[in-house]
Amino acid sequence: MSRRERGDPVIELATSLRALSPRRQALVLEMWPGIEGETPDGLRFSARTKKELRRLRRTIDGEMLDWMRGFDPDEVFYDIGANVGAISLAAAALHGERIRIVAIEPSFASFESLARNFSVNDLLGLAIPLQVALLDRTGLEPMNYQGTTSAGGALHAVGQPVDHEGREFTPVAVQMVPTYTLDDLIEVLKLPAPTRVKIDIDGYEQPVLKGAVRTLEAGTVRELAVEVVDHDRAGTRLRSITGFLDRCGYDAVRTFEHAVDGYVSDHLFRRRQWASEMRVPDLVAIASAETGNARQPDALDRLPYGAAQRDARAVRKAQHATAKLEAKNASQADRIARLRTERDKLLSELAELRGSYQFSGAGKRLDLRELQGFSEIARAVMSEGRTGMNYDRLYVLWQAAQGAPPELPVVEVGAYQGGSAKFISEAFRHAGHSPRFYVCDTFVGHPRTDLAVDGEHHAMGKFGDTTVEGVAGYLGNGRNIELIVGDIVETSAKLAHEPLFGFVHIDVDVYAATHFCLSLFTPRLAPQAVIVVDDYGVVTCPGVQKAVDEFIAVSPGLRLFHLHSGQAILFRVS
Numbered sequence: 234m235s236r237r238e239r240g241d242p243v244i245e246l247a248t249s250l251r252a253l254s255p256r257r258q259a260l261v262l263e264m265w266p267g268i269e270g271e272t273p274d275g276l277r278f279s280a281r282t283k284k285e286l287r288r289l290r291r292t293i294d295g296e297m298l299d300w301m302r303g304f305d306p307d308e309v310f311y312d313i314g315a316n317v318g319a320i321s322l323a324a325a326a327l328h329g330e331r332i333r334i335v336a337i338e339p340s341f342a343s344f345e346s347l348a349r350n351f352s353v354n355d356l357l358g359l360a361i362p363l364q365v366a367l368l369d370r371t372g373l374e375p376m377n378y379q380g381t382t383s384a385g386g387a388l389h390a391v392g393q394p395v396d397h398e399g400r401e402f403t404p405v406a407v408q409m410v411p412t413y414t415l416d417d418l419i420e421v422l423k424l425p426a427p428t429r430v431k432i433d434i435d436g437y438e439q440p441v442l443k444g445a446v447r448t449l450e451a452g453t454v455r456e457l458a459v460e461v462v463d464h465d466r467a468g469t470r471l472r473s474i475t476g477f478l479d480r481c482g483y484d485a486v487r488t489f490e491h492a493v494d495g496y497v498s499d500h501l502f503r504r505r506q507w508a509s510e511m512r513v514p515d516l517v518a519i520a521s522a523e524t525g526n527a528r529q530p531d532a533l534d535r536l537p538y539g540a541a542q543r544d545a546r547a548v549r550k551a552q553h554a555t556a557k558l559e560a561k562n563a564s565q566a567d568r569i570a571r572l573r574t575e576r577d578k579l580l581s582e583l584a585e586l587r588g589s590y591q592f593s594g595a596g597k598r599l600d601l602r603e604l605q606g607f608s609e610i611a612r613a614v615m616s617e618g619r620t621g622m623n624y625d626r627l628y629v630l631w632q633a634a635q636g637a638p639p640e641l642p643v644v645e646v647g648a649y650q651g652g653s654a655k656f657i658s659e660a661f662r663h664a665g666h667s668p669r670f671y672v673c674d675t676f677v678g679h680p681r682t683d684l685a686v687d688g689e690h691h692a693m694g695k696f697g698d699t700t701v702e703g704v705a706g707y708l709g710n711g712r713n714i715e716l717i718v719g720d721i722v723e724t725s726a727k728l729a730h731e732p733l734f735g736f737v738h739i740d741v742d743v744y745a746a747t748h749f750c751l752s753l754f755t756p757r758l759a760p761q762a763v764i765v766v767d768d769y770g771v772v773t774c775p776g777v778q779k780a781v782d783e784f785i786a787v788s789p790g791l792r793l794f795h796l797h798s799g800q801a802i803l804f805r806v807s
């Protein structure tokens with residue numbers, strides 16, 4: 234079955250691409266930079282062929298990586314046979330601008346990939362990628378492509394079409410490429426002298442080394458890593474290379490084994506007279522003097538390398554930082570403006586309050602929240618969320634309880650969830666009294682209201698969200714507390730046996746019940762006892778004020794104090 238018949242998505246994609254006009258196809262290719270990803274060393278890569286992808290994703294041999302890691306600052310690394318640039322990229326990633334790299338690769342597709350990947354990583358200025366071949370002679374030579382011309386391909390041969398094993402092959406394409414001895418290349422292009430060299434050119438190591446004698450003998454190259462293909466499985470080529478490098482002053486010091494069939498290995502050669510205490514720049518200077526290549530300026534210095542690219546990067550960084558700072562400043566400025574507006578609003582509200590009668594002198598008043606005994610009990614009751622009363626109203630109840638004639642019964646009509654009743658009970662306990670305490674409510678909300686008198690705030694059943702059991706449990710149902718359940722108009726008989734009360738709290742919110750309670754308790758109010766009526770003068774409870782005022786008007790022996798807390802105190806004057 235062919236790929237087409239199987240509905241291969243690659244074929245389908247290629248077919249639909251081909252269906253586009255040439256211009257649109259070109260647009261697609263322009264917009265698609267290739268497969269993007271990360272090398273194992275964390276560099277970005279873009280690949281366009283399977284081989285390219287494989288090479289860039291491959292983890293570089295650990296020993297090779299360790300070797301590169303050991304490069305000192307200012308070293309000049311020559312990557313000969315750079316292919317798609319995986320090794321050069323890794324060196325650039327390891328050392329950045331601290332070292333310089335010359336990457337040599339004659340194959341046009343691999344070279345393009347190498348340059349593209351340096352560019353993708355913003356490292357183009359850190360290296361000199363050269364699309365030339367190295368050999369034992371300088372001139373124009375045929376490059377014989379083996380198998381493919383695409384990026385990542387290997388085993389191509391410059392000069393004779395002879396492969397890495399010494400066998401002749403028929404090239405798939407031949408391209409004339411500029412070819413140099415390493416010595417000529419350095420001299421003609423005024424390249425910086427190498428200090429570390431990697432050679433991986435599929436069997437052509439010997440002619441390349443032959444063309445590098447001057448460079449090798451000059452003494453700048455500390456180490457060479459040479460991949461040797463043991464073509465006859467007898468070590469002939471390795472012996473020859475080792476002998477040659479020995480004559481140039483290099484010892485074979487280590488072998489990095491390749492995983493491939495065991496007959497391809499990287500061999501590390503080290504310069505014998507390498508004075509380890511000598512710094513790299515000194516060596517480079519000596520070498521420059523010896524080769525006649527002036528150190529300043531060399532090709533790398535003329536590149537946008539140092540100055541321009543570094544500056545461009547610094548400028549980009551600075552722009553980025555500036556933009557970030559500006560955005561931060563803008564948001565801070567916004568915040569400051571918002572806070573200023575808020576502050577101005579608060580200041581004007583404060584000025585208004587200062588002028589208002591409610592605020593006047595507030596700063597000089599006693600802070601109820603600091604009154605010992607009262608404040609703890611008030612705070613505790615308020616925190617239980619069973620009363621809407623605040624410190625000011627509770628303090629009125631507190632005073633009434635503290636001054637109440639001892640041991641006379643106390644009554645509250647309008648208990649709702651029991652918050653104020655709990656406070657009253659605790660206030661008496663604090664005063665050292667435990668009078669009988671009648672807590673009266675329907676415990677199902679308002680039983681009677683009159684819209685015309687009480688206004689829209691008091692519908693029937695309002696305050697129905699409570700239960701007798703709940704309040705009884707909350708108040709502790711102690712010996713001295715008795716709940717009187719029902720409309721006070723109907724349950725008042727249960728209080729008939731009490732001739733006198735030491736404190737009465739009426740908090741029913743509406744006209745009829747308030748008026749009824751005043752008629753019920755005023756005649757039984759003990760001397761020194763007071764009635765506190767809640768919500769007197771509160772605009773949402775007009776019925777309460779009406780009931781109190783009407784009652785006072787026909788009760789000459791009663792005195793009324795309207796408190797600014799929203800309560801009234803009634804007591805006998807005769």
Ligand SMILES: C[S@@+](CC[C@H](N)C(=O)[O-])C[C@H]1O[C@@H](n2cnc3c(N)ncnc32)[C@H](O)[C@@H]1O
Nearest residue numbers: 620647649652653674675678696720721741746
């Ligand atoms: C504002 S709430 C009382 C709040 C309570 N004093 C507190 O602050 O914890 C008013 C209560 O009066 C009760 N009420 C109104 N009319 C009543 C009546 N005729 N008889 C008994 N309770 C009445 C309502 O059922 C409601 O629970």
